[in-house]
Amino acid sequence: xxxxxxxxxxxxxxxxxxxxxxxxxxxGLGIFLPAEALEGNFLQAGQPPSLEHFFGTDSLGRDLFWxxxxxxxxxxxVGIAASLxxxxxxxxxxxxxxxxxxxxxxxxxxxxxxxxxxxHTVLVLLISFALGRGLLGLLAGIAATxxxxxARLVRGEVLKLRACHYVAxxxxxxxxxxxxxxxxxxxxxxxxxxxxxxxxxxxxxxHEASISFLGYGLPPEQPAIGIxxxxxxxxxxxxxxxxxxxxxAALVLLVLLADKLGSxxxxxxxxxxxxx
Amino acid sequence: MKGTVGRLARIVAAYSxxxxxxxLAVSAVAFVLVTASPVDxxxxxxxxxxxxxxxxxxxxIEDYWGVDEPPAERYLHWLSRVLHGDLGExxxxxxxxxxxxxxxxxxxxxxxxxxxxxxxxxxxxxGCLMGRYRGRxxxxxxxxxxxxxxxxxxxxxxxxxxxxxSVWLGWFPIGFSSPIGALxxxxxxxxxxxxxxxxxxxxxxxxxxxxxxxxxxxxxEVLESDYVLFARARGxxxxxxxxxxxxxxxxFPALSLAFASxxxxxxxxxxxxxxxxxxxxxxxxxxxxxxxxxxxxxxxxLFSALFVCVGNLIANLLYGVVDPKIREVQx
Amino acid sequence: xxxxxxxLLEIRNLSVSFHRYGNGFAQEELKAISDxxxxxxxxxxxxVAGASGSGKSVxxxxxxxxxxxxxxxxxxxxxxxxxxxxxxxxALRGREIALVPQSVSFLDPLMRVGVQxxxxxxxxxxxxxRQIFRRLGLPEExxxxxxxxxxxxxxxxxxxxxxxLADAQLIIADEPTPGMGLGQALEALRMFxxxxxxxxxxxxxxxxxxxxxxxxxxVAVFYAGTTVETAPAADFQRGEDALRHPYSKALWRALxxxxxxxxxxxxxxxxxxxxxCLFAPRCPCRTEECERKTPPVRQVRGGEVRCFYGA
Numbered sequence: 070x071x072x073x074x075x076x077x078x079x080x081x082x083x084x085x086x087x088x089x090x091x092x093x094x095x096x097g098l099g100i101f102l103p104a105e106a107l108e109g110n111f112l113q114a115g116q117p118p119s120l121e122h123f124f125g126t127d128s129l130g131r132d133l134f135w136x137x138x139x140x141x142x143x144x145x146x147v148g149i150a151a152s153l154x155x156x157x158x159x160x161x162x163x164x165x166x167x168x169x170x171x172x173x174x175x176x177x178x179x180x181x182x183x184x185x186x187x188x189h190t191v192l193v194l195l196i197s198f199a200l201g202r203g204l205l206g207l208l209a210g211i212a213a214t215x216x217x218x219x220a221r222l223v224r225g226e227v228l229k230l231r232a233c234h235y236v237a238x239x240x241x242x243x244x245x246x247x248x249x250x251x252x253x254x255x256x257x258x259x260x261x262x263x264x265x266x267x268x269x270x271x272x273x274x275x276h277e278a279s280i281s282f283l284g285y286g287l288p289p290e291q292p293a294i295g296i297x298x299x300x301x302x303x304x305x306x307x308x309x310x311x312x313x314x315x316x317x318a319a320l321v322l323l324v325l326l327a328d329k330l331g332s333x334x335x336x337x338x339x340x341x342x343x344x345x
Numbered sequence: 346m347k348g349t350v351g352r353l354a355r356i357v358a359a360y361s362x363x364x365x366x367x368x369l370a371v372s373a374v375a376f377v378l379v380t381a382s383p384v385d386x387x388x389x390x391x392x393x394x395x396x397x398x399x400x401x402x403x404x405x406i407e408d409y410w411g412v413d414e415p416p417a418e419r420y421l422h423w424l425s426r427v428l429h430g431d432l433g434e435x436x437x438x439x440x441x442x443x444x445x446x447x448x449x450x451x452x453x454x455x456x457x458x459x460x461x462x463x464x465x466x467x468x469x470x471x472g473c474l475m476g477r478y479r480g481r482x483x484x485x486x487x488x489x490x491x492x493x494x495x496x497x498x499x500x501x502x503x504x505x506x507x508x509x510x511s512v513w514l515g516w517f518p519i520g521f522s523s524p525i526g527a528l529x530x531x532x533x534x535x536x537x538x539x540x541x542x543x544x545x546x547x548x549x550x551x552x553x554x555x556x557x558x559x560x561x562x563x564x565x566e567v568l569e570s571d572y573v574l575f576a577r578a579r580g581x582x583x584x585x586x587x588x589x590x591x592x593x594x595x596x597f598p599a600l601s602l603a604f605a606s607x608x609x610x611x612x613x614x615x616x617x618x619x620x621x622x623x624x625x626x627x628x629x630x631x632x633x634x635x636x637x638x639x640x641x642x643x644x645x646x647l648f649s650a651l652f653v654c655v656g657n658l659i660a661n662l663l664y665g666v667v668d669p670k671i672r673e674v675q676x
Numbered sequence: 677x678x679x680x681x682x683x684l685l686e687i688r689n690l691s692v693s694f695h696r697y698g699n700g701f702a703q704e705e706l707k708a709i710s711d712x713x714x715x716x717x718x719x720x721x722x723x724v725a726g727a728s729g730s731g732k733s734v735x736x737x738x739x740x741x742x743x744x745x746x747x748x749x750x751x752x753x754x755x756x757x758x759x760x761x762x763x764x765x766x767a768l769r770g771r772e773i774a775l776v777p778q779s780v781s782f783l784d785p786l787m788r789v790g791v792q793x794x795x796x797x798x799x800x801x802x803x804x805x806r807q808i809f810r811r812l813g814l815p816e817e818x819x820x821x822x823x824x825x826x827x828x829x830x831x832x833x834x835x836x837x838x839x840x841l842a843d844a845q846l847i848i849a850d851e852p853t854p855g856m857g858l859g860q861a862l863e864a865l866r867m868f869x870x871x872x873x874x875x876x877x878x879x880x881x882x883x884x885x886x887x888x889x890x891x892x893x894x895v896a897v898f899y900a901g902t903t904v905e906t907a908p909a910a911d912f913q914r915g916e917d918a919l920r921h922p923y924s925k926a927l928w929r930a931l932x933x934x935x936x937x938x939x940x941x942x943x944x945x946x947x948x949x950x951x952x953c954l955f956a957p958r959c960p961c962r963t964e965e966c967e968r969k970t971p972p973v974r975q976v977r978g979g980e981v982r983c984f985y986g987a
Binding site for chain 1: 363367368370371374375378379381382383384492493496497498499500501504505507508511512513608609610611612613615616619620630631634635642645646649650653654657
């Protein structure tokens, strides 16, 4: 019994490592891509996939494989940043909700209801519009719509921990709220939060791509996946299938990998959830 | 039954108060956001009208936005206009926003209703199938499919469908809710459905896996319950159990979830409508934001919030109708 | 109880084990019932008594053929002298063999009690069911209620009514008394006694030996998935010395009126049962033989005992 659990853990660790490694390689490739790989060559415009250009070229003759890789790394950077911001907001909101003040709890709950009552895509558009579109609006928009579930998680964990004897004991010993937060709550909260963030990451990437596709996110000169796909729409009726199909499939693959990574970490942290 | 009506009325009353407060908050937040944006609604309006703006028109539009007033009063001023049914005039379409919303909502409603029905039916059916064969291959296959589908962005799915069915196979049109150039009255139902098919399919793929996985979970809970074990012990067959106990326990939670997911439905419609250039609210809100059409953006935001709240209200009502624990106690 | 009464249920060397799949090909085998034998005749209440977690409910599922898919069954089950094949189990359950489960959780919470008691069989026997409800003292309006509105005693009677409606010959009652007051428990057991007196056979699965002894003809003491002793109920009233197996004696001593001494140790985990006698690790008089070989069932003083030394 125990030995098999050991195997299971090793397997999960391996799987998580593979997912993380693939994501890291894709990210690294995109970041360190030489600028000339992204330049267009009009002589090679609109070529279907070949050995020279794995994903073919777009109407400006730019290699779509490299452009996709670059776009994925941009998406990942945005996704990580958005997850971090979401987590930050979530920690503040979750701690406030679990602080013991009924008013704060009700306020956070009501704020969650508020966010949930507007379709997320519309809310992100609105926030992006308010901040003059671009990266800042994108980050703010994604963070604003993704903090709720993480905040609920933080709130639940903190309430559970507060009920623990050793936390109550510290309080009776006269330790300050801040001391308890740093010494007792954070060590338990961090792993949960990390997993929550990794699970938020694929959603953030999907949102980023969608918003960029609608023309709100990153500026059109950026090789973001959403923008590549938005451009591909124009040439679709001309039969250019590769700019639509291949970068999108790469995006789906990325999201699946990130999702797998998240669920592996979740199971490692909480083996009880591994039953399903 | 008298008790049922009273109880439902109570649910509606309680939720309506919450709904009004939420909508007020949404309007305030939305107003603050568009006020904070670098886009000025008056300038934008003037810009779109070209040189043909009379000083009267300009005054009127400045009056609508309360340009010279402090922020809080501007909001209240705008809110009172909205509550009187005046959502302002769209700078992109140069028509009252209320008219545009009314017109486009009918298109969106057709699309969302088709997608919603499809995803609910499909999600429920497949969820039941997965639950019935839990752990066996149909379950595993469909479960993987659901997980993959939830990782696929809606707009890319739309692109792929467009590519396969419209460009390659030529079965469906590339876009628009009706043939180009046809007058409104001339469009037949068949043509409408024909143009609706791909966007609706795209939109339904978005929410179906959610309903399917939820239904599966619920059905498994029912099938592993004590009362199903007892039903088996009494000689009821697997299908009889599914009909007598399974559906009873699963149908209404699934339906409630379907109503509670109006938010995702509307959000998805923004993407699906943009891909297929379908003239509904979703594509309008995307255009409004890009074109700096503040009144349209605000109007659709408020409308979408109302739409979501109505869905949640129905979901709450369903819970009230179905659960005998809530139903019988108050009689 | 005449010896000539027809044997309704005969269980011979029944073993039930569950495969639990781990990851990949690894799997674990849990032995819920090992080498169990039991006979139930017409007119007889046989109590199967043992601590919770000893696999008693699995026995009911095995007889009815409603074990989950990962269970493996060995041994012989006979109903009225003929083998209980899966097909025969399907045909008989809910008709000749009925289960009376333990609590209200075995009723569909979303279904009115009357319709539910009627069952899925057609034609509906609503009139007869109403008679049975009346006979069990359930008020007329009970059929309109939902399970959560029933009191424990009413739920019990509704569950019993299903067995009466089926006109079952063999009734398996699984833990029918927990959560009830003494009065209710006695009333429930009296119902089963009446059923037996009308010529049916009743298996009473319980952990409450005291109550079982009151109403049963024979008591089978269940330990770690097998019966270690089957004795006339009167032996339990007569005292420790009338019993045959060290575990039965220990159980007897654990009863409140007999000193309330807990049985030392704990039941073995179904995934790693001991090799020889299942009780050996806890037995005060075990020998080397007990730890090597499974003791056979022996007839001792009108009862059966699974022990090398029991007398």
